[in-house]
Amino acid sequence: xxxxxxxxxxxxxxEVAPCLIGKIxxxxxxxxxxxxxxxxxxxxxxxxxxxxxxxxKGRTERTEVMFHSGALIYVYLIYGMYWMINFVTGENDNPQxxxxxxxxxxxxxxxxTRHLQIDKxxxxxxxxxxxxxxxxxxxxxxxYSEKPRIGIDYAGEWRQKPWRYxxx
Numbered sequence: 001x002x003x004x005x006x007x008x009x010x011x012x013x014x015e016v017a018p019c020l021i022g023k024i025x026x027x028x029x030x031x032x033x034x035x036x037x038x039x040x041x042x043x044x045x046x047x048x049x050x051x052x053x054x055x056x057k058g059r060t061e062r063t064e065v066m067f068h069s070g071a072l073i074y075v076y077l078i079y080g081m082y083w084m085i086n087f088v089t090g091e092n093d094n095p096q097x098x099x100x101x102x103x104x105x106x107x108x109x110x111x112x113t114r115h116l117q118i119d120k121x122x123x124x125x126x127x128x129x130x131x132x133x134x135x136x137x138x139x140x141x142x143x144y145s146e147k148p149r150i151g152i153d154y155a156g157e158w159r160q161k162p163w164r165y166x167x168x
Contacts, residue, residue: 006128008135009070011090013096016070017044018165020087020098022142024136028118030132035116037139041102043149044163045086047095048058052155053166064093065124071123073133075118082110085118087127087135101164143168 001024009016018040018155045053053077054063065074066088074086074097086097099109106112113119118133129132146162153159 001138001155003111004071004127004135004137006069006071006126009087009089009127010091011070011089013044013046014163016087016089017020017042017098017163018146019136020100021144021165023137025100025116026041026134026136027118029117029133036136037103037106038167039100039102039135040104041100041107042165043099043101044161044165045097045099046163050155051158052094052149052152052159052161053097059095063095066097067093070096070126071126071128073122073127075120075123078110078118081144083113083120084109085113085116085122095155097107103168129158 018112020039023039024036026036026037048055055066060068065072069092070089072088074088075083086099088097090096101109106115144165147164148160149164
């Protein structure tokens with residue numbers, strides 16, 4: 001397997017999010033144990049115009065990492081209890097991120113981060129050099145479907161964008 005480099009993540013999120021389907025998320029723990037999970041579902045968030053994207057509220061301490069170039073991790077806490085993991089995509093000052101919604105055998109972004117012990121310490125981590133989390137590709141050919149995003153009823157017309165990608 002080959003680790004994805006920064007170049008993979010420097011593209012638009014609408015290219016990266018579907019291309020993440022079928023890739024392998026690798027998590028290495030402090031004790032040296034390493035686990036690999038195939039990515040089965042992602043969701044794209046694209047720029048300040050996308051009302052579902054946190055960056056639509058502007059550049060804040062929370063969203064700062066989204067305004068950097070791709071391959072960084074954006075994590076945030078929802079409901080005071082669930083961390084969400086996103087992979088920043090695109091170039092500097094063009095905030096975009098792909099939310100990881102499903103892994104093989106683990107469904108739901110909150111369950112993923114709990115299982116993988118992902119917390120605020122991952123915020124801003126560069127996956128191209130990280131020794132605790134990265135993405136690999138293998139010879140798997142993914143077939144996926146495109147669906148509207150979920151959990152964003154507040155986003156008006158942006159809610160209907162078919163920017164959720166699910167492995168078939």
